[in-house]
Amino acid sequence: MFKADRIRAMSDGMFAILITILVLDFKLPEYRVGHLLAAILQQWPILLAYVVSFAYIGTLWLFHHDFFSTISQITPALNIINLLVLFSITLINYATSLISATLSTLNVADLRTAIIIYDICALLISFTFELMYRYVYRHPELKEHQRNANEEAYFIKSDPIISVGIYFASIIISFFSVIIGGAFLLAGIIWHATAYVRLSNKVRRRA
Amino acid sequence: MFKADRIRAMSDGMFAILITILVLDFKLPEYRVGHLLAAILQQWPILLAYVVSFAYIGTLWLFHHDFFSTISQITPALNIINLLVLFSITLINYATSLISATLSTLNVADLRTAIIIYDICALLISFTFELMYRYVYRHPELKEHQRNANEEAYFIKSDPIISVGIYFASIIISFFSVIIGGAFLLAGIIWHATAYVRLSNKVRRRA
Amino acid sequence: MFKADRIRAMSDGMFAILITILVLDFKLPEYRVGHLLAAILQQWPILLAYVVSFAYIGTLWLFHHDFFSTISQITPALNIINLLVLFSITLINYATSLISATLSTLNVADLRTAIIIYDICALLISFTFELMYRYVYRHPELKEHQRNANEEAYFIKSDPIISVGIYFASIIISFFSVIIGGAFLLAGIIWHATAYVRLSNKVRRRA
Amino acid sequence: MFKADRIRAMSDGMFAILITILVLDFKLPEYRVGHLLAAILQQWPILLAYVVSFAYIGTLWLFHHDFFSTISQITPALNIINLLVLFSITLINYATSLISATLSTLNVADLRTAIIIYDICALLISFTFELMYRYVYRHPELKEHQRNANEEAYFIKSDPIISVGIYFASIIISFFSVIIGGAFLLAGIIWHATAYVRLSNKVRRRA
Numbered sequence: 001m002f003k004a005d006r007i008r009a010m011s012d013g014m015f016a017i018l019i020t021i022l023v024l025d026f027k028l029p030e031y032r033v034g035h036l037l038a039a040i041l042q043q044w045p046i047l048l049a050y051v052v053s054f055a056y057i058g059t060l061w062l063f064h065h066d067f068f069s070t071i072s073q074i075t076p077a078l079n080i081i082n083l084l085v086l087f088s089i090t091l092i093n094y095a096t097s098l099i100s101a102t103l104s105t106l107n108v109a110d111l112r113t114a115i116i117i118y119d120i121c122a123l124l125i126s127f128t129f130e131l132m133y134r135y136v137y138r139h140p141e142l143k144e145h146q147r148n149a150n151e152e153a154y155f156i157k158s159d160p161i162i163s164v165g166i167y168f169a170s171i172i173i174s175f176f177s178v179i180i181g182g183a184f185l186l187a188g189i190i191w192h193a194t195a196y197v198r199l200s201n202k203v204r205r206r207a
Numbered sequence: 208m209f210k211a212d213r214i215r216a217m218s219d220g221m222f223a224i225l226i227t228i229l230v231l232d233f234k235l236p237e238y239r240v241g242h243l244l245a246a247i248l249q250q251w252p253i254l255l256a257y258v259v260s261f262a263y264i265g266t267l268w269l270f271h272h273d274f275f276s277t278i279s280q281i282t283p284a285l286n287i288i289n290l291l292v293l294f295s296i297t298l299i300n301y302a303t304s305l306i307s308a309t310l311s312t313l314n315v316a317d318l319r320t321a322i323i324i325y326d327i328c329a330l331l332i333s334f335t336f337e338l339m340y341r342y343v344y345r346h347p348e349l350k351e352h353q354r355n356a357n358e359e360a361y362f363i364k365s366d367p368i369i370s371v372g373i374y375f376a377s378i379i380i381s382f383f384s385v386i387i388g389g390a391f392l393l394a395g396i397i398w399h400a401t402a403y404v405r406l407s408n409k410v411r412r413r414a
Numbered sequence: 415m416f417k418a419d420r421i422r423a424m425s426d427g428m429f430a431i432l433i434t435i436l437v438l439d440f441k442l443p444e445y446r447v448g449h450l451l452a453a454i455l456q457q458w459p460i461l462l463a464y465v466v467s468f469a470y471i472g473t474l475w476l477f478h479h480d481f482f483s484t485i486s487q488i489t490p491a492l493n494i495i496n497l498l499v500l501f502s503i504t505l506i507n508y509a510t511s512l513i514s515a516t517l518s519t520l521n522v523a524d525l526r527t528a529i530i531i532y533d534i535c536a537l538l539i540s541f542t543f544e545l546m547y548r549y550v551y552r553h554p555e556l557k558e559h560q561r562n563a564n565e566e567a568y569f570i571k572s573d574p575i576i577s578v579g580i581y582f583a584s585i586i587i588s589f590f591s592v593i594i595g596g597a598f599l600l601a602g603i604i605w606h607a608t609a610y611v612r613l614s615n616k617v618r619r620r621a
Numbered sequence: 622m623f624k625a626d627r628i629r630a631m632s633d634g635m636f637a638i639l640i641t642i643l644v645l646d647f648k649l650p651e652y653r654v655g656h657l658l659a660a661i662l663q664q665w666p667i668l669l670a671y672v673v674s675f676a677y678i679g680t681l682w683l684f685h686h687d688f689f690s691t692i693s694q695i696t697p698a699l700n701i702i703n704l705l706v707l708f709s710i711t712l713i714n715y716a717t718s719l720i721s722a723t724l725s726t727l728n729v730a731d732l733r734t735a736i737i738i739y740d741i742c743a744l745l746i747s748f749t750f751e752l753m754y755r756y757v758y759r760h761p762e763l764k765e766h767q768r769n770a771n772e773e774a775y776f777i778k779s780d781p782i783i784s785v786g787i788y789f790a791s792i793i794i795s796f797f798s799v800i801i802g803g804a805f806l807l808a809g810i811i812w813h814a815t816a817y818v819r820l821s822n823k824v825r826r827r828a
Contacts, residue, residue: 006422006479008213013430013634016220021438023297024228028304036309036317040324054297058290062283065213076476076614083472090437090468097442102450110450117454200283215627220427223634230711231642235718243723243731247738261711265704269697272627407697420629420686427637435645490683490821497679504644504675511649516657524657531661 004074014086015061025097026050045103052189053096059193073142081132088124095121111178115185119167126163163188211281221293222268232304233257252310260303266400280349288339295331302328318385322392326374333370370395418488428500429475439511440464459517467510473607487556495546502538509535525592529599533581540577577602625695635707636682646718647671666724674717680814694763702753709745716742732799736806740788747784784809
């Protein structure tokens with residue numbers, strides 16, 4: 001067992017890079033001289049996809065931050081699971097570029113592909129987070145002492161299972177309507193963000 | 208409430224990446240063999256935009272650094288506001304590429320677009336910083352104990368409101384003259400940097 | 415001699431960046447509108463190479479993490495050796511792009527080139543890690559006191575020598591069969607990952 | 622005055638990114654299928670420029686690391702000087718790409734341009750380091766108490782002035798011979814690295 005400091009530093013470093021490289025796809029558009037504004041206005045899909053993915057990775061970082069601040073010891077197994085979590089989050093960069101490209105052309109088949117791939121990445125992320133939560137739940141010796149039993153169940157009960165449902169529904173619905181499928185994907189991400197606010201309020205009231 | 212260490216680490220990581228990826232736009236120019244020097248000399252707009260944006264993000268980092276060194280505890284809300292601050296700073300990368308591209312062609316309409324978008328990003332940054340200052344001002348329990356009441360007002364009173372005025376003026380003026388509008392934008396950034404020096408001298412004299 | 419904190423921070427920063435920039439090669443494919451899915455499916459070599467290299471760098475980070483958590487003091491020489499380790503790992507990014515490009519075209523001569531270059535990078539990594547292990551083994555004063563003699567031999571005895579053998583065999587075999595040569599390369603990386611799990615179990619049982 | 626921890630973290634983050642993004646220019650070459658090896662062998666200028674610049678930035682990091690480990694307090698002015706140091710190091714990325722491009726075509730005029738620009742960046746780096754050393758020399762209150770007067774002069778006396786001479790000579794000589802000018806540039810960088818080893822040996826002998 002090792003102290004948790006360095007796994008936090010490594011994770012924060014990766015989160016900082018992952019959330020920042022998203023902006024690298026938000027580039028100077030090709031434009032005819034004198035018509036820059038028109039070219040920029042056509043970039044709304046890139047800005048939209050960027051804002052959503054930034055909010056998504058930001059929310060994941062907040063959950064990760066709060067979760068690891070309850071942990072004082074780590075094991076090699078937790079280190080490996082954490083790498084799986086981070087790996088799955090790296091894929092959002094690729095999925096984001098698919099969304100912004102297909103929102104530009106608005107081809108239904110391509111949009112469906114992009115939404116489903118984003119959903120699969122989101123499912124993978126929720127799955128690996130769930131894995132991490134369950135592992136720590138089964139290893140209470142990794143926790144800081146001052147935490148109580150209620151808080152140990154804090155993360156487990158909440159987020160991942162419901163979001164898995166939403167993302168799964170988004171995949172199925174996308175075969176019938178990309179608009180409703182896309183709305184479910186967006187709802188899943190907003191649900192994550194509000195879940196964070198809701199849970200952190202609950203923790204504050206208890207304290 | 209959590210200790211402020213990790214929010215500092217995450218923020219520093221993002222600042223380090225944001226300020227460093229600016230240089231990625233400062234690339235080998237396309238050139239005819241034997242005429243590299245001429246091609247490099249034509250890159251002055253990229254160098255100029257790079258220097259200004261590096262100074263700007265550097266100044267923002269200095270303010271952020273000094274501000275967070277007065278804080279010992281963080282809340283989820285402060286974490287979220289800090290993410291908004293960092294999000295708004297990520298947009299400078301895009302705005303910088305617009306400025307350097309339009310300085311190369313010197314088309315007035317395009318320059319106006321680029322200056323106004325840079326101004327909007329700067330306004331957003333000042334607004335989110337102001338939000339962060341006000342939040343901490345209303346939550347003095349997050350501060351370290353040794354700080355006094357004067358210092359609590361330190362950040363609030365100063366920077367953001369005046370800079371919002373300068374950037375707003377720059378937008379309006381750009382519709383009449385891109386040169387004066389651009390000068391106001393530059394003045395706003397220089398004002399930030401000198402405000403940092405001025406404020407840190409004030410703090411030193413008091414100590 | 416200096417405290418080991420900052421060498422850990424620098425190394426973690428570089429590992430975080432190295433493992434994250436791998437994903438930058440996993441980009442939006444060029445595709446005909448309406449045929450995005452087909453274009454994505456043809457990207458399997460990029461995904462495969464990405465997963466393998468992510469697992470490889472991740473494993474190297476785990477070894478590095480565990481190794482440095484036994485060290486409390488560093489010397490300039492260790493700092494230099496550590497930079498050599500990190501330099502050799504940066505080359506994986508290039509080797510990965512060779513593998514994914516040649517897996518797309520499946521030309522035997524090109525595949526052989528890509529596999530051998532990846533092997534050479536992996537040999538260099540194992541060699542520099544070995545150098546680092548041996549240096550610290552000869553300087554037990556750098557270690558934390560609570561570690562025992564058994565653990566001092568922990569890293570030395572195990573990983574690098576066997577992996578050097580596997581990667582060397584992969585180079586030789588590639589001249590006769592790129593499929594078996596590639597399989598050896600993959601086996602070397604998987605061997606690293608399992609070596610980490612095996613060794614960390616051994617340490618746990620002893621504790 | 623603030624604790625020096627966060628300036629170290631920010632600097633390490635930027636060094637880690639600066640040294641790692643160098644590898645982004647070391648990319649998959651364009652090649653005819655079946656002729657990858659030939660295309661790779663023609664990339665030797667990129668590899669050479671990469672190795673030299675990695676060694677250079679690595680050496681700068683080692684100096685920076687050792688220097689800041691003698692400092693326990695920072696002022697806003699030191700923060701600003703440190704940003705100037707880091708700014709000047711970011712330019713190496715651009716200068717490196719000029720060197721590798723001109724080594725590929727071997728045009729004398731272009732090589733001269735590339736060498737002189739690399740020299741100017743190196744001069745700027747040595748100058749800003751010197752600025753930082755002198756500032757801390759004049760502010761001994763920023764130092765940790767256990768250091769003695771000899772060590773306070775440790776950095777000042779040594780590195781920057783001689784290297785400024787070498788880089789300046791390289792610029793002048795480049796107008797007559799790019800080969801000798803380039804050799805001086807390389808000598809300057811090797812001199813830095815050996816200066817680090819020499820000085821750290823001196824410190825060790827004294828301790």
